Amino acid sequence: xxxxxxxxxxxxxxxxxxxxxxxxxxxLLSVIRTEIGLTGTKEGCDDCECGACMVLxxxxxxxxxSYLAAxxxxxxxxTIEGVMDGQELHPLQRNLLEEGGVQCGFCTPGMIMSATALxxxxxxxxxxxxxxxxxxxxxxxxxxxxxxxxxxxTADES
Amino acid sequence: xxxxxxxxxxxxxxxxxxxxxxxxxxxGRYTADLSLTGVLAAKFRYADVSHARITRLDVSAAxxxxxxxxxLTAADxxxxxxxxxxxxRTLFATDVVRFEGEIIAAVAATTAEIAQxxxxxxxxxxxxxxxxxxxxxxxxxDAPLVHGDWADYGSAEVVVRDRNDASFxxxxxxxxxxxxxxxxxxxxxxYVADGCHAAPIEPRAxxxxxxxxxxxxxxxxxxxxxxxxxxCETLKLPANRVRIIVxxxxxxxxxxxxxxxxxxxxxxxxAAKRPVRLVFSRREEFLAPDRRREGMxxxxxxxxxxxxxxxxxSGWIAIDNGAYTADAGFFSQLAAMHVAGPYRxxxxxxxxxxxxxxxxxxxxxxxxxxxQACWALESHTDELAKAVGLEPVAFRxxxxxxxxAEGPSGQTYDxxxxxxxxxxxxxxxxxxxxxxxxxxxxVAIGWWPSFSVPSGAYVKIDGDGSGQIxxxxxxxxxxAVMTLRQLAADELGMAAEDFxxxxxxxSVAPYDMGATGSQTLFNNGRAVVNAAGQIAEQLxxxxxxxxxxxxxxxxxxxxxxxxxxxxxxxxxxxxxxxIASGGxxxxxxxxxxxxxxxxxxxxxCVGDLGMAAFVAPQFxxxxxxxxxxxxxxxxxxxxxxxxxxxxxxxxxxxxLGQVEGGVLMGIGQALTEGTTYDDQGKQRNAAMxxxxxxxxxxxxxxxxxxxxxxxxxxxxxxxxxxAEAPNVATAAAISNALAAIIGRPVRRLPMTAERVWExxxxxxxx
Numbered sequence: 038x039x040x041x042x043x044x045x046x047x048x049x050x051x052x053x054x055x056x057x058x059x060x061x062x063x064x065l066l067s068v069i070r071t072e073i074g075l076t077g078t079k080e081g082c083d084d085c086e087c088g089a090c091m092v093l094x095x096x097x098x099x100x101x102x103s104y105l106a107a108x109x110x111x112x113x114x115x116t117i118e119g120v121m122d123g124q125e126l127h128p129l130q131r132n133l134l135e136e137g138g139v140q141c142g143f144c145t146p147g148m149i150m151s152a153t154a155l156x157x158x159x160x161x162x163x164x165x166x167x168x169x170x171x172x173x174x175x176x177x178x179x180x181x182x183x184x185x186x187x188x189x190x191t192a193d194e195s
Numbered sequence: 196x197x198x199x200x201x202x203x204x205x206x207x208x209x210x211x212x213x214x215x216x217x218x219x220x221x222x223g224r225y226t227a228d229l230s231l232t233g234v235l236a237a238k239f240r241y242a243d244v245s246h247a248r249i250t251r252l253d254v255s256a257a258x259x260x261x262x263x264x265x266x267l268t269a270a271d272x273x274x275x276x277x278x279x280x281x282x283x284r285t286l287f288a289t290d291v292v293r294f295e296g297e298i299i300a301a302v303a304a305t306t307a308e309i310a311q312x313x314x315x316x317x318x319x320x321x322x323x324x325x326x327x328x329x330x331x332x333x334x335x336x337d338a339p340l341v342h343g344d345w346a347d348y349g350s351a352e353v354v355v356r357d358r359n360d361a362s363f364x365x366x367x368x369x370x371x372x373x374x375x376x377x378x379x380x381x382x383x384x385x386y387v388a389d390g391c392h393a394a395p396i397e398p399r400a401x402x403x404x405x406x407x408x409x410x411x412x413x414x415x416x417x418x419x420x421x422x423x424x425x426x427c428e429t430l431k432l433p434a435n436r437v438r439i440i441v442x443x444x445x446x447x448x449x450x451x452x453x454x455x456x457x458x459x460x461x462x463x464x465x466a467a468k469r470p471v472r473l474v475f476s477r478r479e480e481f482l483a484p485d486r487r488r489e490g491m492x493x494x495x496x497x498x499x500x501x502x503x504x505x506x507x508x509s510g511w512i513a514i515d516n517g518a519y520t521a522d523a524g525f526f527s528q529l530a531a532m533h534v535a536g537p538y539r540x541x542x543x544x545x546x547x548x549x550x551x552x553x554x555x556x557x558x559x560x561x562x563x564x565x566x567q568a569c570w571a572l573e574s575h576t577d578e579l580a581k582a583v584g585l586e587p588v589a590f591r592x593x594x595x596x597x598x599x600a601e602g603p604s605g606q607t608y609d610x611x612x613x614x615x616x617x618x619x620x621x622x623x624x625x626x627x628x629x630x631x632x633x634x635x636x637x638v639a640i641g642w643w644p645s646f647s648v649p650s651g652a653y654v655k656i657d658g659d660g661s662g663q664i665x666x667x668x669x670x671x672x673x674x675a676v677m678t679l680r681q682l683a684a685d686e687l688g689m690a691a692e693d694f695x696x697x698x699x700x701x702s703v704a705p706y707d708m709g710a711t712g713s714q715t716l717f718n719n720g721r722a723v724v725n726a727a728g729q730i731a732e733q734l735x736x737x738x739x740x741x742x743x744x745x746x747x748x749x750x751x752x753x754x755x756x757x758x759x760x761x762x763x764x765x766x767x768x769x770x771x772x773x774i775a776s777g778g779x780x781x782x783x784x785x786x787x788x789x790x791x792x793x794x795x796x797x798x799x800c801v802g803d804l805g806m807a808a809f810v811a812p813q814f815x816x817x818x819x820x821x822x823x824x825x826x827x828x829x830x831x832x833x834x835x836x837x838x839x840x841x842x843x844x845x846x847x848x849x850x851l852g853q854v855e856g857g858v859l860m861g862i863g864q865a866l867t868e869g870t871t872y873d874d875q876g877k878q879r880n881a882a883m884x885x886x887x888x889x890x891x892x893x894x895x896x897x898x899x900x901x902x903x904x905x906x907x908x909x910x911x912x913x914x915x916x917x918a919e920a921p922n923v924a925t926a927a928a929i930s931n932a933l934a935a936i937i938g939r940p941v942r943r944l945p946m947t948a949e950r951v952w953e954x955x956x957x958x959x960x961x
Contacts, residue, residue, distance in 0.1 A: 070228075075221070076221070076224065076225075076228035077220070077221015077222065078221070079225070079396075079397070079445070080227070080398075080474075081396045081397065081398065081477065082398075082477040082882075082883050083476060083477060084477065084882065084883065084884070086477070086882065086883035086884050087396055087477075087883055089396055116221065117220065117221035118220070118221045118222075120220075120221075121220060126216070126219065126220070130219035130220065131219075133219055134211050134212065134215040134216075134219060135211060137210065137848040137849065137851065137852050139212060139215055139218050139219060140446070140672035140673065140674065140852055140856065141395070141396070141397065141443075141444060141445045141446035141447075141671060141672030142214070142215075142217070142218025142219075142223060142443060142445070142672065143225065143395070143396045143397040143443075143445030143446060144396050145218050145219055146221045149219065167891075168891050168892045168894065169891075169892055171891040172890040172891045172892035173890075174891065175396055175883070175888050175890065176396065176891075177394060177395055177396050177446050177448065177856070177860070177888065178446055178672045178673075178852070178856045179852055179855060179856050179859075180852075180854075180855030180856045180857075180858055180859035180860075180894060180897060181855075181859065181890075181891045181894040182855045182894065182896070182897055183851075183852060183855065184891070185891065185894070
């Protein structure tokens with residue numbers, strides 16, 4: 038086994054600069070959860086298959102399990118903890134609750150990150166665009182209908 | 196303020212979960228999100244072979260590695276054989292390993308990487324044993340035994356066992372053979388279902404910490420009290436020294452029922468004198484737990500009169516138990532009931548075998564045995580309709596049970612809504628409309644019992660008038676625990692938002708069976724209503740003193756206690772709570788008597804595992820519109836219409852979520868989700884990309900209608916269970932749509948594009 042090579046990095050997460058010293062082989066997900074201490078981003082598969090670890094990098098959705106922390110230096114990382122508008126829930130968060138789009142909640146943070154990116158690039162998506170936009174995020178609880186409804190409502194309200 | 200009846204009929208509020216803000220903001224903690232100072236990482240060494248005798252096990256190199264704090268094998272824990280039906284399991288492999296995910300050793304080390312290297316450094320040598328994978332071959336009298344010592348194992352008295360048959364069950368009513376001989380039309384079918392997985396998105400995690408002789412275990416279980424019982428049994432500890440706490444649980448679907456790794460991690464933590472945490476990889480989640488959905492072989496023969504009336508049914512079922520029995524002991528009877536089906540069948544003879552193999556063990560995944568058995572029976576039912584020239588829905592209306600009818604096991608049903616479900620689901624699907632020739636609507640009916648078991652809860656109102664429900668119940672995402680707030684609130688004339696919940700902690704709350712068997716609202720709802728009812732009595736007495744009235748005249752509504760007919764004579768519940776805080780505190784505790792089993796007439800069951808009669812049975816009908824690409828065999832579900840009789844619906848938004856999630860899981864089972872094995876019984880598709888869950892892009896619109904009928908012996912306000920029922924009939928309805936397009940059924944589940952294409956070409960070649 039190779040010796041680990043720690044490197045000092047500064048990661049900008051939700052507008053806050055975090056200095057960390059991590060092995061260059063560490064993925065972004067593990068650094069966000071363990072070093073930075075934000076556990077809202079979940080690990081479901083560690084293989085880009087489920088979307089639970091989705092974060093935004095300069096606004097683009099990325100599976101953080103398969104992205105090196107070192108690659109995120111100099112870019113703005115947004116996690117679920119950065120979605121709220123001050124003390125207010127983001128409309129997506131509120132609508133997911135009111136439409137019944139949250140059950141076990143494990144996929145919810147990743148789903149919100151993907152939906153945020155979708156609405157940023159397509160403010161008035163068709164239902165088909167919503168389905169495709171969220172198809173990288175697996176949910177086992179809801180059957181997706183109420184998640185789609187929440188994204189639809191958020192788009193319609195804005 | 197208005198004075199109303201104690202249970203005011205008001206429009207159902209939009210349900211916002213009490214745990215919702217935690218879950219949408221990322222502040223909610225799941226087990227893998229927790230840590231403790233000094234925590235160690237755990238890794239297991241798995242057998243990685245399906246059947247072998249251990250000839251050498253040497254952990255000395257692993258124990259000597261820097262950073263390794265404890266390494267445990269069977270030699271380091273009490274010699275206890277456990278299992279709820281058959282005591283065929285040990286924490287660690289002893290002499291023989293029987294499936295690839297069997298645990299041989301456990302390691303705790305300062306980092307996960309060191310723990311993994313240490314686990315890999317354990318030396319294990321095997322002598323191969325014959326691998327048993329074929330269900331029929333396993334039942335042969337000369338088959339190699341999966342458990343050579345099976346006859347010496349302890350088991351529950353009701354379990355009938357013989358060699359590789361871990362649990363046999365039969366239903367016999369009337370004289371099926373004689374009736375079959377006299378039938379005008381007889382149809383026989385064989386259907387074969389692959390096993391599949393619960394696949395919750397959260398891989399399981401366990402964190403254990405000892406303080407003195409007491410251990411606290413945070414774990415992602417659906418059944419905290421069952422997990423505690425497992426720890427106590429295997430580590431020989433009294434219940435009051437083991438505290439199980441479940442943080443937020445990231446889904447279960449049955450996969451996290453039972454007792455899993457809590458004892459391993461507690462034992463590691465005790466040996467290392469440090470807290471220890473286990474977090475499963477997705478691959479481990481596929482391979483190791485004794486909770487995958489069972490593969491089945493189902494033979495059904497039905498005899499009819501020429502008018503389509505069913506007069507006899509016989510069946511033979513083999514269920515893949517896997518290497519250990521876990522909680523699958525009662526599956527043989529459940530499967531037999533689902534092959535018998537919710538039909539008026541006067542003569543029945545069905546036998547079911549739960550068969551040991553060297554596959555991963557089976558266990559309760561959402562409505563165990565039912566989706567496969569329903570798929571087989573309902574596909575067979577469309578074959579029956581075709582054989583007598585009846586339209587499939589008319590055939591079901593003719594033969595399905597109804598209020599007052601006798602079912603296949605001799606149970607006569609009180610008020611039930613199956614016929615109404617058939618009418619509603621087919622009407623809402625537009626059944627009967629002209630469709631393109633590559634589309635069809637398939638229809639299937641299903642049923643599922645409510646589970647009547649003991650359950651407890653406390654309710655308290657503090658001095659400021661805010662309420663707390665302290666319940667043994669477990670929330671796995673369904674919203675069942677969240678809905679308890681509404682029950683307590685309505686009992687006390689308060690708002691659901693006035694209550695907070697303390698739940699899934701075995702040292703704080705009374706017993707509940709957990710998020711299993713769709714039983715939470717059915718049983719814990721009864722407990723919460725009872726507990727809140729005690730406080731309501733206290734409040735009425737306090738208000739009567741305060742308002743100089745009789746307690747019988749006090750009405751609790753809208754946060755106030757008032758004298759009936761005198762709206763001005765009123766006091767807020769918060770004020771009464773303040774008075775109570777200086778005297779007798781407002782505390783209620785509830786359990787209540789679970790409803791008993793319904794009587795059976797005229798049937799006998801060998802291996803009666805408690806499932807021959809269904810308490811407060813739930814019924815459903817699913818009608819699914821499917822489009823088939825004949826060139827590729829790829830089926831697409833265009834729309835789903837469901838109707839469910841789950842009794843009174845207390846939380847409609849939550850109930851719809853259960854149906855929609857169950858349907859999508861059913862679509863996955865129907866079309867893409869199936870475990871494939873190599874010739875050594877090892878899983879070939881233990882990853883999300885190979886084991887395909889349905890995605891958002893696959894999800895069809897789902898229309899749901901609830902048939903709400905006052906059912907005797909139901910739960911609070913006439914509610915039955917709901918979480919599992921929606922998973923029963925979807926695959927069957929898809930099968931019938933495909934058969935209508937192709938001209939014959941696809942007899943393997945999942946009905947993958949390859950299997951559909953094969954069936955298409957067989958039909959074309961005829």
